[in-house]
Amino acid sequence: MKRYRNPQKETWSEICQRPVMDTTNLNELVNKVLENVRSNGDQALREYSLRFDGLDLQEFQVSQTEISAAIQTVSIELKEAIQLAKGNIERFHKKQQETILQIETTPGVVCWRESRGIEKVGLYIPGGTAPLFSTVLMLGVPAQLAGCGEIVLCTPPDKNGSVDPAILFTADLVGIKKIFKVGGAQAIAAMAYGTESIPQVYKIFGPGNQYVTKAKELVQQVGTAIDMPAGPSEVLVIADDTCEPAFVAADLLSQAEHGTDSQVILLSTSEDVIDRVMVELTAQVEQLPRKEIAVQALVKSRAVSLETMEQCFEMSNAYAPEHLILASENAEGYLRLIRNAGSVFIGNYSCESAGDYASGTNHTLPTNGYARNYSGVSLDSFVRKITFQKLSSEGIQNIGPAIECMAEAEQLFAHKNAVTLRLNSLKND
């Protein structure tokens, strides 16, 4: 980690710089995949399975037999852990359901909103080395709570053409019936356009590699909504004298092990805290199976001492971290200073992995500084909020003249006339 001691404010934007990934050269490649799937449907998916995975798949949908068999192989302990996490995620997201609130903005004019689940959604779940069944919970639970009618899940199979059992168990647990063995940009294309096997959806969720991310970006331009733009994952920890340096180091490493492009930032008012975290980092990283990845991520990472906690929060807001850990016993007094962050972990016992798996909050969060302009995934992401208005004859009489005046000033005379006709009919009554 690169260390900075009380850096001048002019240098902050450099410190807050993220590693830049240029993905423009992916455009052409991914566009070709999209076009092929759009034109040739399942046939294109078969070609890619053969070429990239060496699999000759006739059937993409995971059968009920496969699901039942897979569920048998998941340990009781893991099943119970997933069920515990599901309960918390459900409890947290259920409270995001909006009660209908009718507001009489003017006598006779009643307005309200009602939520409707998006009718068809697609979930992309990466497979490969780390089967992210936790993401099945984070996307599947709110999709079900929102009342999304059709939920499609795509995930790449392994070399034998099988899907990870924990992914199948979790999908089954949250009630997802349509699971397809397709990964990569071609999976995004299949859900955006539909194929003979895979239903078209209106919104696509989920993380993925740079091909998946680019495909989501491209289908968004032609009508399919996506959860949010993506970039490498990151954590920023603000630690004061009341932190536990070993816990801080462990939290930094749990972000660093995600990928070589992950970034971790440590801000502290204490040089001593930073020194002690560094010692812990060096010791703990040695024990990690993914040590090589973590070490590379740490090279791009920073530890910064600042004079006050206020300055730490100011730099954190400038960085706009996906995960913000407040490693302090006095964290709660500072919450009002947080302006840009995806999810916040308060105090020494709130590790990032709690939110990644089981506290109940969603782990699909804005990365790459997008916490400045995007929220993480929530129940809101799976619904549309439709507005309703009902005007009585009294209502149109109360606001009609104002509408006529405004419509005329905007030179929209048909808009005005729609009101005038109604007002005249009431005069004649």
Place this chain on the structure above:
Amino acid sequence: MKRYRNPQKETWSEICQRPVMDTTNLNELVNKVLENVRSNGDQALREYSLRFDGLDLQEFQVSQTEISAAIQTVSIELKEAIQLAKGNIERFHKKQQETILQIETTPGVVCWRESRGIEKVGLYIPGGTAPLFSTVLMLGVPAQLAGCGEIVLCTPPDKNGSVDPAILFTADLVGIKKIFKVGGAQAIAAMAYGTESIPQVYKIFGPGNQYVTKAKELVQQVGTAIDMPAGPSEVLVIADDTCEPAFVAADLLSQAEHGTDSQVILLSTSEDVIDRVMVELTAQVEQLPRKEIAVQALVKSRAVSLETMEQCFEMSNAYAPEHLILASENAEGYLRLIRNAGSVFIGNYSCESAGDYASGTNHTLPTNGYARNYSGVSLDSFVRKITFQKLSSEGIQNIGPAIECMAEAEQLFAHKNAVTLRLNSLKND
């Protein structure tokens, strides 16, 4: 309007087809504008002002003197109308503020969300023939309620270099201080990248022509959020025997006058209702100043008779209209059937222009079928909802073992270790 009588279901998707606009050839043109503004800032904006508007602008920001002078010229009647509309829009959007709800998902694990206004937002307001001051209300009111720190407004000036007085009055009324005389794709570029005069923002809102729309689409790919994708405006009316045909015709025309690419759809269980609406349309369109535009829009429009109200709602859901008018005295019984729509107008006195101006709901709505996957603009559009979690020592003991188990199954051992260290420290206590 093209008429269809009880069409077979196989033909519905053809009936629900929208006029297609191909804007791919705009890519290169608009990209050049973005690149020029990004590289040359104000100098590029000056070039475009001179080239497109014949204006040699030294100063883009509207001065306080200009604002004060403009406010004098707005009629008292229009000022009062705008104030009435502002009151209703404020009352409706204020109720969208979320109260903080702390949820203990497991004993010792407390999770909640807090909203934060996006720190810098940009509003684009079209000028030209119809100065859309109503859109200043629809975007400015929720931006202020959300607590957005910096609100930038760009709008094209007229041939004399002035901004429409009603736009300036409305912007001043809602407290927008930074108003710039810049329109078109170059305005979007200026807000996305920032120039010497115009601050960079994190999210851009507002309607515009195809250049503006394309520019928003392109800046979204490089990190600036936008309100939603855009397309031509549209209305769908479901009318039964209890409707007022003259009102229905007026509502269809108030959509048709928006532009030649607007589309209006009438669905009814009664041929007689359709006949009578047609007669009214023919009579009313003659009186409109924007008759030429409305007539062209009507050519692309459809009137469809169906056997049941349920079928009408089914076709409406397939179309996913921006505006849905229920021209019926019995409309409320059908609301549960609505799955895809932007905003709904209930009963014979709820004309679309009520929602366009003054009922309180937002008029920035998903067009072009995007009601399937996007909500209209609301207070939510101007905030990020940050999640928070606080685990006590009891909390991590309750959910820690589940996290360890799940992290290990996903082969993320540093994630597991962050929990193990904490659990071990508590065992030693």
